[in-house]
Amino acid sequence: MSGDGLGYMTEARRMIRDAAREFTMKEVLPVANALDGPDAEIPMSLRDKLAEMGYFGITIPEEYGGLGLGIFEYCLICEQLSRGWMSVASIVARAQGGWIMKSMPEDMRQEYLPRVVRGEFLNASALSEPDTGSDLASISCRAVLDGDEWVLTGNKYWCTFADGATT
Ligand SMILES: Cc1cc2nc3c(=O)[nH]c(=O)nc-3n(C[C@H](O)[C@H](O)[C@H](O)COP(=O)(O)OP(=O)(O)OC[C@H]3O[C@@H](n4cnc5c(N)ncnc54)[C@H](O)[C@@H]3O)c2cc1C
Secondary structure, X not given: OXXXXXXXXXXXXXXXXXXXXXXXXXXXXXXXXXXXXXXXXXXXXXXXHHHHHOHHHOOOOHHHOOOXXXXXXXXXHHHHHHHHOHHXXXXXXXXXXXXXXXXXXXXXXXXXXXXXXXXXXXXXXXXXXXXXXXXXHHOOXXXXXXXXXXXXXXXXXXXXXXXXXXX
């Protein structure tokens, strides 16, 4: 049991949280104070520093260059990054490869995941619809292949980072 009475907050996790807090205060907050606004883009220099910290690969296995940590550690880090600039935590979220990895063949994992870890290959996704939020099973938008063209039927609501994403 840790000193604060929270058994799950191990010493290793506390160190991960504290490192993220220090990074946020030193590298994220000053940039956010200068740039945060409706059209602000995260500078590439900050993106490179996030990559150096390994934050694009928190949950990606070490064999692909990631930190190989779990969702709890991911939450600890993103909580700290969000304190400085919510958008920074949001682009870190673009990189965590859980859903991508499950459907990827091994040769694609080897090709793409190291690039994800370096912050070079980030995704955007449009899941939410006007009548669908948390309950993804009720998504109604459909994409049907018609000859050489995909025909989309339905509406989407959000696609954060669509303008900066690789996929
Ligand atoms: C800044 C921002 C950016 C976003 N970017 C994207 C994006 O890029 N792509 C995308 O697809 N979506 C995006 N979203 C949408 C976001 O993912 C949805 O808001 C989210 O899915 C929740 O849906 P909702 O707002 O309709 O809330 P609802 O699903 O209607 O939920 C309302 C409340 O009910 C609770 N609730 C829902 N279901 C249950 C349940 N089964 N049991 C208990 N409680 C429940 C929720 O926790 C919440 O408190 C973004 C939202 C924001 C605010």
